[in-house]
Amino acid sequence: MTKLEDVIKELETAYPPERAESWDAVGLVSGDPAQPVRKVLFAVDPVPAVAGEAIAWDADLIVTHHPLWLRGTTSVATTGYKGRLIHDLIKHDIALYTAHTNADVANPGVSDALARAVGLVGDLVPLQPFPDDPWRGLGRIGDLPTTVTLESFARAVLLGLPETNGGIKVAGDPQRRVRRIAVSGGAGDSLLGAARKAGVDVFLTADLRHHPASEFAETGGPALIDAAHWATEWPWLGSAASILAASGVNVETRVSATVTDAWTRGY
Incomplete structure (x- = not known):
């Protein structure tokens, strides 16, 4: 029988909590480490719609990227x-x-x-690597298989990311x-300078x-593509689920298909 503590051990091997930012809130939010776990749902946001999905699927654990309480609370009323x-x-x-931020800087x-x-x-390679580990850090730099137009790459971004009402801006x-x-x-925003220094195209x-x-674009920096926050983090769910599955723990995993992007309509 797989216990919650077994799943946590594997997650924290992949995403060491000590790599999280000091202001962050990562780790176990609720649950008994000794409880059995059969089904694990991965989602970006801990919101009621995701909880409803987990209840309907009879999940034992939800793993989210965003914290429920980032600054603590005095009540769970x-x-x-x-x-x-x-x-x-x-x-x-x-x-x-x-x-959260420990998953942002992990490799992968x-x-x-x-x-x-x-x-x-x-x-x-990381866009902003850790001084003590060049393979971990914020962002990533890589190459497309061939050189394409910015417009063509923007269309590939639209196809590669889940659809949101806000789409992308270029x-x-x-x-x-x-x-x-x-x-x-x-x-x-905090990585605009690193992107310029790296000499990337986008x-x-x-x-x-x-x-x-605006200032970045006017001073000859790389092209910019601004996508929905939720959409840029959603691909990680499948990666995290695969890492857990490959670890050998006997659980069933599912990636939430619930769109929890904050913007519900675009015009």
């Missing part, structure tokens, strides 16, 4: 959706575990999965020839703000 979610999970014996991690989803091949000449690509799952990320993106 059902007067708020997070309290209700925890109560629902406990009632159905479903544990909740988070791998969130950005590796994003890179492969949009067609990068060969070896990938900054740069559509006919620009591109091959060397940097990617970073989730918000990537930087693909999410949540780019107007002023940093």
Whole structure:
């Protein structure tokens, strides 16, 4: 019988919690380490729709990328959706575990999965590596199989990522020839300088703000592609599920198909 502690051991081998940012909240949120685990659902966000999916599938554990409480809480009362979610999970014996910034910097991690989803091949290297480990760090740099136009690559991004109402935004000449690509799952404002320094043709990320993106584009930086935050992190779910399956623990895994992007309509 596989126990929750067995699953946690494998997850923390792949995504060491000590690699998480100091402000982050990773690890076991709720659940008994000794409880049996047969089914594990992977999702980006710990929201009621995902909890409902887990309950309907009779899951024993949800592994999410985003924390439920990033800054702590003083109450799990059902007067708020997070309290209700925890109560629902406990009632159905479903544990909740988070791998966040420790999964972002892992090898392979969130950005590796994003890179492969949009067609990068060969070896990938961190955009911002750790000083003590050049194979771990934020973002990834890699190459397309051939040189293509920015417009063509943007279409490949649309095909490679799950559909969202916001789609993608592109900054740069559509006919620009591109091959060397940097990617970073989730918000990537902080890596604009690293992308410029790396000399890549395109930087693909999410949540780019107007002023940093405008200044970056006007000063001759790489082209930019801004995708939905949720969509850039979703490919990691399959990677994490595969790592757990390959570890030898006897569990069934599923990647959530529930779209939890915050933007529900585009015009």
